Amino acid sequence: MLFDFAKLAANECYKLLVSTITPRPIAWVVSQDSTGILNAAPFSFFNAFAGDPPVVGIGIGARAPGQPKDTRANIRETKEFVVNLVSEENAEAMNISAIEFPLGVNELAEAGLTTHSSLHIKPPRIAESPVSMECMLMQIVDLGEDNGLVLGRVLAMHVRDDAVMDREKCLIDTPNLKLIGRMHGTGWYARTSDLFQMPRIRLGDWKMHPE
Numbered sequence: 001m002l003f004d005f006a007k008l009a010a011n012e013c014y015k016l017l018v019s020t021i022t023p024r025p026i027a028w029v030v031s032q033d034s035t036g037i038l039n040a041a042p043f044s045f046f047n048a049f050a051g052d053p054p055v056v057g058i059g060i061g062a063r064a065p066g067q068p069k070d071t072r073a074n075i076r077e078t079k080e081f082v083v084n085l086v087s088e089e090n091a092e093a094m095n096i097s098a099i100e101f102p103l104g105v106n107e108l109a110e111a112g113l114t115t116h117s118s119l120h121i122k123p124p125r126i127a128e129s130p131v132s133m134e135c136m137l138m139q140i141v142d143l144g145e146d147n148g149l150v151l152g153r154v155l156a157m158h159v160r161d162d163a164v165m166d167r168e169k170c171l172i173d174t175p176n177l178k179l180i181g182r183m184h185g186t187g188w189y190a191r192t193s194d195l196f197q198m199p200r201i202r203l204g205d206w207k208m209h210p211e
């Protein structure tokens, strides 16, 4: 069936996007305002966009029209943030940190999480997360009135020791991270344990279709 976005309401477009573009990785972002108040929240409009320079992007909306979510306001203000990734073990704490607490409530404390300080930036990383990226704001691309794409340069990455297979070669035991992804609808998630392997095909190995 055809869904013409010109004829749909904004929430219907949103529903079609999030129930088809799946699974989405989750950026569990720690940021701070200029007075140092800590904030943590998950965002699944998230991915990596370049390796050189290393860039990640996060789509962050608004609490109400004209009122950006605290994470976007903080990043605009202080330019620094940590993207933590979410393992199966972190799922419940991540969900608690998504509660729209009033400004000033420390979501990390509410979720029973602890932090370690970062090397290059002020916001700390979530100690319980298996992967954390220290990021510096590159640019915020305004997307209409109430959404913004935050592009951040990754300055450093922390990976849980037992998931590093070879530090010199930067080889990570990805399945061991047990990361989860956001799926469709109300509260569906995916594990990343059902894998299959398909090597890339080199042009020289490809038998062209007969005309």
Ligand SMILES: Cc1cc2nc3c(=O)[nH]c(=O)nc-3n(C[C@H](O)[C@H](O)[C@H](O)COP(=O)(O)O)c2cc1C
Pocket: 026, 039, 040, 041, 042, 043, 044, 045, 046, 059, 060, 061, 062, 063, 068, 069, 070, 071, 072, 094, 095, 097, 098, 099, 100, 101, 182
């Ligand atoms: C798994 C998950 C993914 C989410 N992804 C997004 C997202 O991509 N963009 C967004 O604006 N909000 C997203 N949210 C909602 C925010 O986490 C929520 O509004 C949060 O309270 C924002 O916190 P803040 O105002 O402290 O930044 C998501 C929530 C969950 C549970």
